[in-house]
Amino acid sequence: MRSMRSERGGIITGWLLKLVVSLAVVGVFAFEAGAVIVARVTVDTVAGDAAGEAASAYGRTGSADDARSAAVEYVHSHGGSMTGFTIAPDGRSISVTVEKRAKTLFLHRIGFSKSWAIARSTRSRAVT
Numbered sequence: 001m002r003s004m005r006s007e008r009g010g011i012i013t014g015w016l017l018k019l020v021v022s023l024a025v026v027g028v029f030a031f032e033a034g035a036v037i038v039a040r041v042t043v044d045t046v047a048g049d050a051a052g053e054a055a056s057a058y059g060r061t062g063s064a065d066d067a068r069s070a071a072v073e074y075v076h077s078h079g080g081s082m083t084g085f086t087i088a089p090d091g092r093s094i095s096v097t098v099e100k101r102a103k104t105l106f107l108h109r110i111g112f113s114k115s116w117a118i119a120r121s122t123r124s125r126a127v128t
Contacts, residue, residue: 032104039102039119043080047098047123050074050082054094055125058087071096084122095124 050071058067068085075082075098084097099120101108108117 028105032107035102035104036107036116036119039100039117040121042078043098043100043119044121044123046075046078046080046100047096047121048125049078050098051094051096051123051125054085054096055127058091058094059128067094083120091127093124093126095122097122 053074054067054071057070058064061067064087067087071085071094072082075096080098080100082096083099084095086095088094097120099118102117102119104117107113
Protein backbone atom coordinates (compact mmCIF):
# COMPACT_ATOMS: atom_id res chain seq x y z
CA MET A 1 0.00 0.00 0.00
CA ARG A 2 1.05 3.51 -0.68
CA SER A 3 1.57 5.83 2.16
CA MET A 4 -0.32 9.11 2.43
CA ARG A 5 2.98 10.93 2.22
CA SER A 6 3.92 9.54 -1.23
CA GLU A 7 0.44 10.29 -2.62
CA ARG A 8 0.67 13.88 -1.40
CA GLY A 9 4.11 14.20 -3.05
CA GLY A 10 2.72 12.89 -6.33
CA ILE A 11 -0.13 15.37 -6.26
CA ILE A 12 2.21 18.28 -5.57
CA THR A 13 4.67 17.16 -8.25
CA GLY A 14 1.85 16.86 -10.82
CA TRP A 15 0.51 20.28 -9.89
CA LEU A 16 3.97 21.86 -10.17
CA LEU A 17 4.59 20.21 -13.52
CA LYS A 18 1.29 21.57 -14.89
CA LEU A 19 2.15 25.02 -13.55
CA VAL A 20 5.61 25.03 -15.15
CA VAL A 21 4.28 23.83 -18.52
CA SER A 22 1.47 26.41 -18.43
CA LEU A 23 3.88 29.23 -17.62
CA ALA A 24 6.20 28.11 -20.43
CA VAL A 25 3.34 28.13 -22.97
CA VAL A 26 2.14 31.55 -21.81
CA GLY A 27 5.73 32.82 -21.98
CA VAL A 28 6.16 31.65 -25.58
CA PHE A 29 2.89 33.31 -26.61
CA ALA A 30 3.91 36.53 -24.85
CA PHE A 31 7.31 36.48 -26.55
CA GLU A 32 5.78 35.95 -29.99
CA ALA A 33 3.24 38.73 -29.51
CA GLY A 34 5.88 41.06 -28.10
CA ALA A 35 8.21 40.44 -31.04
CA VAL A 36 5.45 41.29 -33.51
CA ILE A 37 4.49 44.46 -31.63
CA VAL A 38 8.10 45.63 -31.39
CA ALA A 39 8.63 45.00 -35.11
CA ARG A 40 5.53 47.00 -36.02
CA VAL A 41 6.49 49.96 -33.85
CA THR A 42 10.07 49.84 -35.14
CA VAL A 43 9.12 49.64 -38.81
CA ASP A 44 6.73 52.57 -38.40
CA THR A 45 9.48 54.71 -36.88
CA VAL A 46 12.03 53.63 -39.49
CA ALA A 47 9.63 54.41 -42.36
CA GLY A 48 8.98 57.90 -41.02
CA ASP A 49 12.64 58.63 -40.42
CA ALA A 50 13.65 57.25 -43.85
CA ALA A 51 11.04 59.44 -45.51
CA GLY A 52 12.46 62.39 -43.59
CA GLU A 53 16.01 61.56 -44.73
CA ALA A 54 14.82 61.23 -48.33
CA ALA A 55 12.85 64.49 -48.19
CA SER A 56 15.85 66.29 -46.75
CA ALA A 57 18.19 64.91 -49.44
CA TYR A 58 15.68 65.76 -52.17
CA GLY A 59 15.34 69.30 -50.80
CA ARG A 60 19.12 69.78 -50.82
CA THR A 61 19.94 68.27 -54.21
CA GLY A 62 16.70 68.04 -56.16
CA SER A 63 17.75 64.53 -57.23
CA ALA A 64 15.32 61.63 -56.91
CA ASP A 65 18.27 59.20 -56.99
CA ASP A 66 19.93 60.93 -54.03
CA ALA A 67 16.64 60.85 -52.14
CA ARG A 68 16.14 57.15 -52.85
CA SER A 69 19.74 56.36 -51.87
CA ALA A 70 19.35 58.23 -48.57
CA ALA A 71 16.16 56.31 -47.78
CA VAL A 72 17.63 52.93 -48.72
CA GLU A 73 20.75 53.55 -46.65
CA TYR A 74 18.71 54.56 -43.61
CA VAL A 75 16.33 51.60 -43.87
CA HIS A 76 19.11 49.05 -44.35
CA SER A 77 21.11 50.45 -41.43
CA HIS A 78 18.05 49.82 -39.23
CA GLY A 79 17.46 46.23 -40.34
CA GLY A 80 14.55 46.70 -42.72
CA SER A 81 13.98 46.61 -46.44
CA MET A 82 12.47 49.38 -48.50
CA THR A 83 9.63 48.07 -50.66
CA GLY A 84 8.23 51.36 -51.91
CA PHE A 85 9.43 54.87 -52.70
CA THR A 86 7.40 57.63 -54.35
CA ILE A 87 7.83 61.33 -54.85
CA ALA A 88 4.59 63.27 -55.16
CA PRO A 89 3.98 64.66 -58.67
CA ASP A 90 4.34 68.20 -57.35
CA GLY A 91 7.60 67.26 -55.59
CA ARG A 92 6.39 68.45 -52.19
CA SER A 93 6.39 65.11 -50.35
CA ILE A 94 8.08 61.73 -50.37
CA SER A 95 6.58 58.41 -49.27
CA VAL A 96 8.60 55.41 -48.17
CA THR A 97 7.31 51.88 -47.51
CA VAL A 98 9.38 49.65 -45.23
CA GLU A 99 9.11 45.95 -44.31
CA LYS A 100 10.77 44.05 -41.51
CA ARG A 101 10.36 40.48 -40.28
CA ALA A 102 9.71 40.10 -36.57
CA LYS A 103 12.26 37.97 -34.73
CA THR A 104 9.86 35.25 -33.62
CA LEU A 105 10.41 31.67 -32.55
CA PHE A 106 7.54 30.02 -34.43
CA LEU A 107 5.25 32.47 -36.27
CA HIS A 108 7.56 32.96 -39.27
CA ARG A 109 7.87 29.17 -39.72
CA ILE A 110 4.17 28.23 -39.76
CA GLY A 111 2.44 28.59 -43.12
CA PHE A 112 -0.71 30.48 -42.21
CA SER A 113 1.02 32.76 -39.70
CA LYS A 114 4.06 33.77 -41.78
CA SER A 115 2.37 37.00 -42.81
CA TRP A 116 1.76 37.90 -39.15
CA ALA A 117 5.51 38.13 -38.62
CA ILE A 118 5.97 40.71 -41.39
CA ALA A 119 5.62 44.33 -40.29
CA ARG A 120 4.98 46.89 -43.02
CA SER A 121 4.52 50.66 -42.85
CA THR A 122 4.29 53.57 -45.28
CA ARG A 123 5.11 57.09 -44.13
CA SER A 124 5.32 60.42 -45.95
CA ARG A 125 7.30 63.56 -45.19
CA ALA A 126 7.20 67.01 -46.73
CA VAL A 127 10.27 68.06 -48.69
CA THR A 128 12.28 70.64 -46.78
